[in-house]
Amino acid sequence: MDRIISIILLIFCVLYFYLSLSLSIQSKTYPQIIILLLSFLSIVLLTIATFKGEKKIENKNNKEKIITSRVFCVFIITLVYIFLIEKIGFYIDTEIFLVGLIYFLGVRNLKIVFFVPLLFTFFLFIIFRLLLRIPTPIGILF
DSSP, X not given: OHHHHHHHHHHHHHHHHHHHTXXXXXXXXXXXXXXXXXXXXXXXXXXXHHHHOOOOOTTHHHHXXXXXXXXXXXXXXXXXXXXXXXXXXXXXXXXXXXXXXXXXXXXXXXXXXXXXXXXXXXXXXXXXXXXXXXXXXXXXXX
């Protein structure tokens, strides 16, 4: 599986590096650095996966099914989050999304489930709204 992911990432890197060549010199420096870093890490992952080999474990298929279903659920939750940002607002939607996601991923400590997303959303508010003065979707509630 690591081999497949690393090959897909390398294809992604080649494609986007090629697309970044059309940008101006000032605009293409940062994306190309990130793409080269991702390429390097993908090559490292491919090398490790090739030399390590994939161990066959009987429970591996069962664990992969569980992981696949969880990834699919997180993907659906994220799509709902993206759809609702314009409707209910960025900060409220982010709070609901993070609380739901943290709870879905198995954290049952209510202090963590509620206060970590609240602090993170507050941090986002300070960064985007107050420091950078970037408007975020307000939604119908405000």
